Amino acid sequence: DKPQAKIRIEKLKTEINKYRYAYHVLDKSLISDAALDSLKMELFDLEQQFPEFITADSPTQRIGGEPLKQFKKVRHEKPMISFNDAFSEQDMQDWLKRADNFFGHKITPEKNTALFYNELKIDGLAIELVYENGIFMQGSTRGDGQIGEDITQNLKTVDAIPLKILPPAEVEKNLKSLGLNPKSHIINPSRLVVRGEVFMTKKEFDRINKENEKVGIKTFANPRNMAAGSVRQLNPKITASRKLDSFQYAIVTDLKQTHHIEEHLLLQAFGFKTNPNNKPGNSLEDIFKFRDYWGEHREKLNYEIDGTVAIINDNKTFETLGVVGKAPRGAIAYKFSPREATTIVEDIKIQIGRTGTLTPVAIMKPVNVSGITITHATLHNYDQIERLGLKIGDTVIVSRAGDVIPQITGVLKEFRTGKEKNFHMPKICPFDGSKVVQDGVAYRCSNPNCGARNRESLRHFVSKSAFDIEGMGPKIIDRFIDEGLIADAADIFELTEGDIKALERFGEKSAQNLIREITAHKKITLAKFIYSLGILHVGEETAYLLAKKFPASTIEFLIKIYGNLSLDDLQKIPDIGPQVSQSIYNWFHNNKNIKFLQSLEKSGIEIEYIKPTAKSQKLKAKTFVFTGELETISRNDAKQMVRELGGDISESVSKQTDYVVVGANPGSKYDRAKKLNIKILTEKEFLTLIK
Numbered sequence: 177d178k179p180q181a182k183i184r185i186e187k188l189k190t191e192i193n194k195y196r197y198a199y200h201v202l203d204k205s206l207i208s209d210a211a212l213d214s215l216k217m218e219l220f221d222l223e224q225q226f227p228e229f230i231t232a233d234s235p236t237q238r239i240g241g242e243p244l245k246q247f248k249k250v251r252h253e254k255p256m257i258s259f260n261d262a263f264s265e266q267d268m269q270d271w272l273k274r275a276d277n278f279f280g281h282k283i284t285p286e287k288n289t290a291l292f293y294n295e296l297k298i299d300g301l302a303i304e305l306v307y308e309n310g311i312f313m314q315g316s317t318r319g320d321g322q323i324g325e326d327i328t329q330n331l332k333t334v335d336a337i338p339l340k341i342l343p344p345a346e347v348e349k350n351l352k353s354l355g356l357n358p359k360s361h362i363i364n365p366s367r368l369v370v371r372g373e374v375f376m377t378k379k380e381f382d383r384i385n386k387e388n389e390k391v392g393i394k395t396f397a398n399p400r401n402m403a404a405g406s407v408r409q410l411n412p413k414i415t416a417s418r419k420l421d422s423f424q425y426a427i428v429t430d431l432k433q434t435h436h437i438e439e440h441l442l443l444q445a446f447g448f449k450t451n452p453n454n455k456p457g458n459s460l461e462d463i464f465k466f467r468d469y470w471g472e473h474r475e476k477l478n479y480e481i482d483g484t485v486a487i488i489n490d491n492k493t494f495e496t497l498g499v500v501g502k503a504p505r506g507a508i509a510y511k512f513s514p515r516e517a518t519t520i521v522e523d524i525k526i527q528i529g530r531t532g533t534l535t536p537v538a539i540m541k542p543v544n545v546s547g548i549t550i551t552h553a554t555l556h557n558y559d560q561i562e563r564l565g566l567k568i569g570d571t572v573i574v575s576r577a578g579d580v581i582p583q584i585t586g587v588l589k590e591f592r593t594g595k596e597k598n599f600h601m602p603k604i605c606p607f608d609g610s611k612v613v614q615d616g617v618a619y620r621c622s623n624p625n626c627g628a629r630n631r632e633s634l635r636h637f638v639s640k641s642a643f644d645i646e647g648m649g650p651k652i653i654d655r656f657i658d659e660g661l662i663a664d665a666a667d668i669f670e671l672t673e674g675d676i677k678a679l680e681r682f683g684e685k686s687a688q689n690l691i692r693e694i695t696a697h698k699k700i701t702l703a704k705f706i707y708s709l710g711i712l713h714v715g716e717e718t719a720y721l722l723a724k725k726f727p728a729s730t731i732e733f734l735i736k737i738y739g740n741l742s743l744d745d746l747q748k749i750p751d752i753g754p755q756v757s758q759s760i761y762n763w764f765h766n767n768k769n770i771k772f773l774q775s776l777e778k779s780g781i782e783i784e785y786i787k788p789t790a791k792s793q794k795l796k797a798k799t800f801v802f803t804g805e806l807e808t809i810s811r812n813d814a815k816q817m818v819r820e821l822g823g824d825i826s827e828s829v830s831k832q833t834d835y836v837v838v839g840a841n842p843g844s845k846y847d848r849a850k851k852l853n854i855k856i857l858t859e860k861e862f863l864t865l866i867k
Contacts, residue, residue: 184218255499257503296481300480301400330412334421357434365429522539530620534620536555549673552661565587696780730782738764802837837864
């Protein structure tokens with residue numbers, strides 16, 4: 177709501193400004209770029225939702241930090257603005273829609289020109305270069321967008337930056353080879369201002385860090401920080417010792433360029449280094465393909481990129497669109513899925529491992545990390561929670577690199593409101609009520625069978641006779657338990673594709689299939705639902721009898737009906753004796769079980785009530801028992817056939833049994849049937865009987 181939004185916006189502004197000042201002015205990374213992007217995106221979205229809270233001091237309304245006093249200040253001819261960020265195809269669609277709405281019609285390109293120009297977003301430091309009569313005279317940082325820092329001497333050490341542009345004759349020759357008419361452009365400007373990026377290659381980054389480690393000097397966290405620190409050294413010799421690289425991507429000076437792609441060609445013609453991987457595009461689909469391709473192949477590059485940039489190619493259209501806040505309407509940074517992001521821990525649940533170890537698991541507000549949406553992260557043990565200083569309700573940093581499962585790597589305590597709650601390990605096992613004992617950093621259930629029982633109950637829950645979730649076999653159940661994804665059966669229905677994809681050896685297809693299967697089985701018959709609960713002594717037939725005698729259309733209704741049943745009510749049902757009645761009664765009068773049922777309902781489980789119908793009364797008052805393996809039909813199908821003909825099924829052989837159907841490898845029921853002289857049918861005889 178509005179009061180909460182105002183508090184959150186103020187917190188976000190304060191912390192983002194702190195992180196940005198440290199990053200841009202002091203060259204200190206207090207938080208990763210990805211995590212900072214996540215916070216900025218949250219602030220941007222909140223301000224869009226509550227525009228009355230947008231203020232001039234918001235990080236969304238400014239460009240960068242203030243320049244250091246040690247460097248001479250340089251005022252830019254035009255503001256060095258930065259881009260807004262997009263993280264999804266929907267964000268990109270919204271961006272283009274805003275641009276179209278600005279004109280009141282769809283933006284279309286001129287004949288034989290591209291609508292967009294796609295560039296790789298280099299993870300480096302933005303710079304501006306000024307050339308007087310062809311000679312490099314001044315280089316500066318972005319600074320606050322209006323005023324930067326003069327780092328000319330340092331930039332002169334970068335081989336990729338020409339100290340002198342090529343002579344007009346050579347520029348003319350180059351333009352012709354690039355397909356541009358030299359007469360359409362100014363090729364001998366007295367003053368030329370261009371912009372680009374200075375960066376550190378991965379190879380150079382590794383070399384310098386290894387050298388620093390040898391002599392005990394502080395290493396850098398990433399190439400971007402090293403590049404920023406290098407170009408802002410007061411001693412140019414230090415900069416020169418670090419082999420920086422640079423691409424140029426824009427021309428500020430009017431050289432009669434009409435499209436952004438021309439600026440890149442002109443830069444090449446003048447002798448500047450441009451990125452060969454940039455390319456034009458005519459649709460959002462082209463932008464998506466460009467971004468997705470480099471998202472998959474960026475490791476092959478010798479420099480870091482954190483996304484792509486989409487620019488309206490027509491310069492006149494771009495200029496007309498203008499600037500909103502700190503960014504141009506005509507361009508946007510389409511970021512890769514961050515390897516780190518921020519979210520909120522909504523709860524911490526305990527998961528029981530196969531050995532009875534209690535593992536705390538963070539249940540988080542859904543967050544996208546490395547292209548997957550996750551909701552769970554294991555906290556390993558209580559010591560990890562204490563090391564992080566984590567509380568329920570905290571804003572946290574979640575990281576995931578490669579195939580590593582998501583981890584909470586930091587807590588942003590500055591965002592606390594006072595409503596956060598401390599977490600304590602339980603003294604009683606939440607699964608079976610046994611005492612919890614501490615074993616080093618681990619906490620275990622004192623019942624040595626606890627973990628195995630939990631695993632078996634989950635396997636039973638998804639089995640064919642219960643929820644019948646195909647693809648969720650014993651090994652998958654064990655894996656999900658070990659990784660902290662499921663603590664009880666209700667957690668199965670809270671899983672997301674991202675939670676599963678985050679696990680090693682789980683691909684996108686397998687995650688999609690399993691989630692689709694889980695979702696498809698949220699609706700279940702009452703008999704199967706009762707059986708799935710794993711109530712002691714309650715098998716398939718007892719569950720069927722209960723459902724038939726006491727029908728319920730919702731879980732809420734089920735809790736009410738079965739919670740009010742007396743032992744006498746239960747014992748009136750045929751085949752349900754005192755022991756079974758007591759077990760059912762105890763289960764539905766256990767608060768832990770009731771909470772479990774409520775969590776299943778909250779997860780979207782629906783009871784599908786099927787009114788019992790009989791095709792005929794051919795087998796009315798006849799009771800059947802099945803034993804052994806049937807060949808031509810499944811046992812469940814055989815039982816259903818009996819019910820459809822008015823007959824009953826029993827799980828045990830007694831004097832009230834009319835027929836025992838025997839398949840291959842029968843059990844003790846066969847021997848008891850012979851002893852009681854009950855009619856025994858083969859599978860063939862049974863099928864003949866029901867025809």
